[in-house]
Amino acid sequence: MTVAPARTVELSHAERIRSVVAAATSLGLTTAGASYDLVAMHLVDDRRLVLRVPDDTPLAVEMVCAPHGTLGALAEFTDVAPVRARDRIRARVMLSGELTPSGARQEGVMVLTLDLARAGIQRHGRVEHVHPDEVFGAAPDALALEEAAMLGHLDDDHRDVVARLARLAAPEVRRGVVDVRPYALDRYGFTLRYEYAQGHRDARLLFPAPVRDASEVGAQVEALLHRARHRGGATRM
Numbered sequence: 001m002t003v004a005p006a007r008t009v010e011l012s013h014a015e016r017i018r019s020v021v022a023a024a025t026s027l028g029l030t031t032a033g034a035s036y037d038l039v040a041m042h043l044v045d046d047r048r049l050v051l052r053v054p055d056d057t058p059l060a061v062e063m064v065c066a067p068h069g070t071l072g073a074l075a076e077f078t079d080v081a082p083v084r085a086r087d088r089i090r091a092r093v094m095l096s097g098e099l100t101p102s103g104a105r106q107e108g109v110m111v112l113t114l115d116l117a118r119a120g121i122q123r124h125g126r127v128e129h130v131h132p133d134e135v136f137g138a139a140p141d142a143l144a145l146e147e148a149a150m151l152g153h154l155d156d157d158h159r160d161v162v163a164r165l166a167r168l169a170a171p172e173v174r175r176g177v178v179d180v181r182p183y184a185l186d187r188y189g190f191t192l193r194y195e196y197a198q199g200h201r202d203a204r205l206l207f208p209a210p211v212r213d214a215s216e217v218g219a220q221v222e223a224l225l226h227r228a229r230h231r232g233g234a235t236r237m
Helices: 013-023 058-065 132-137 147-157 159-166 214-229
Strands: 026-031 035-039 042-045 048-054 071-080 089-106 109-123 126-130 177-186 189-196 200-206
Touching: 013 042, 013 071, 013 089, 013 109, 013 126, 013 132, 026 058, 035 058, 048 058, 048 089, 058 109, 109 132, 126 132, 147 159, 147 177, 159 177, 159 189, 159 214
Parallel strands: none
Antiparallel strands: 026 035, 026 071, 042 048, 048 109, 071 089, 089 109, 109 126, 177 189, 189 200
């Protein structure tokens, strides 16, 4: 008898790291000499983290003055829920390695690459370490770039939909709830945050099938709502 493999319901640590980095608009960079907040300066290209740093910034000066032409560096990304919720920090990503000039030049900009030596992600109070090859062998989630806008739209304009989806959680999760927020979204489904007078709890709502892009989310939400219509009870909001 052949046993079917269990369905995957969560992103891998490597996929989550790639998703956080892809969606981030800023990062914190720490070198031996200083700490920097970099806004709209990074991308991932050719299996490396690339930084585009203006020539007249302190980081560019530190790079030019580096005695061996490289800088040990730690890049940190913070994944923040795009809706109002308790404890909005969902994850922190840490990438460390050697920062070197790429050799490419753009007018007024120094292009640096981080040769990754270590990678980690902190979630739920735990740090998981991921091999650099796994990180760059993974792709960002299919919804990584659209997640913030989609969750914000759902939270701001479709609270009725959130309330109906919230009925799908187990009774013990819904008992005593005072508010529910759409906390996270990926190709496998939603994470809803149930808030109580004291504390909060998350519940995972899986789509009937993983989506390949944002255009498929609507149909999966409709399927979940259809299931919610046949679920007895209501969620107090």
